[in-house]
Amino acid sequence: MKIIAVGLLALASLSAFGATLNYSATTVGGPTWNRPVEGTPPNSISGVGTVVAYDVLPFWVDLSGSYTFQNTGVTPANWDNYTFLYVTSFNPAAQLTNVIIGDDDNLVIGLSGFTTNLTASTQYYFVTTGFGNTDAGAFNLEISGQGNITAGQVNGQVPEPSTWALAGLGLAALSVISRRRK
Numbered sequence: 424m425k426i427i428a429v430g431l432l433a434l435a436s437l438s439a440f441g442a443t444l445n446y447s448a449t450t451v452g453g454p455t456w457n458r459p460v461e462g463t464p465p466n467s468i469s470g471v472g473t474v475v476a477y478d479v480l481p482f483w484v485d486l487s488g489s490y491t492f493q494n495t496g497v498t499p500a501n502w503d504n505y506t507f508l509y510v511t512s513f514n515p516a517a518q519l520t521n522v523i524i525g526d527d528d529n530l531v532i533g534l535s536g537f538t539t540n541l542t543a544s545t546q547y548y549f550v551t552t553g554f555g556n557t558d559a560g561a562f563n564l565e566i567s568g569q570g571n572i573t574a575g576q577v578n579g580q581v582p583e584p585s586t587w588a589l590a591g592l593g594l595a596a597l598s599v600i601s602r603r604r605k
Contacts, residue, residue, distance in 0.1 A: 442567070442568070443567040447561065450551060451476065453559075458518065461505070463525075464525070465507070465519060465522050471554065479548050479549070481547070481576055483547060483573055484543055484547075485573070487570075490539065490540070490567065490568030491565075492506065495533065495534055496561075501532055502553065503533065503555065506551055508522070508537075508539065509549075513548035524539055546576065546577045
């Protein structure tokens with residue numbers, strides 16, 4: 424009986440702390456857009472960040488609740504990053520459609536983030552970009568919250584074309600390996 428009680432206590436502890444997703448990427452060489460300004464939700468387009476490189480992380484969570492996002496500019500050190508959260512879809516040509524929140528500097532330049540409520544099994548897109556047109560670099564993103572955070576598309580959604588291309592390359596590689604073994 425004690426073993427079961429300890430096991431249940433351990434499960435309760437895990438659910439209280441939730442999970443963390445760490446994601447590292449760069450905006451250097453990425454596609455560009457005219458980013459929105461910060462806000463909840465943002466309500467206008469920037470006059471400074473008109474052709475800014477960006478990176479998009481699609482993700483979803485399995486438990487509704489509060490989640491914290493912290494994005495740190497790492498190379499060059501403390502580059503002036505800017506972040507946005509979109510729900511359902513992200514279209515860089517329709518910057519104000521589906522945007523939930525945007526943040527410039529979270530206390531200091533080089534840190535951007537926020538805490539917001541997310542709904543389970545809903546598709547979200549976290550966009551990392553720069554303040555001005557020349558602001559770009561590598562970054563580390565940490566998302567933490569009550570539930571599991573999964574990078575990619577919500578189960579059942581059709582993957583983006585680039586995902587199909589990667590799947591095709593993977594199948595081709597397996598085919599070559601299979602032929603060599605025979």
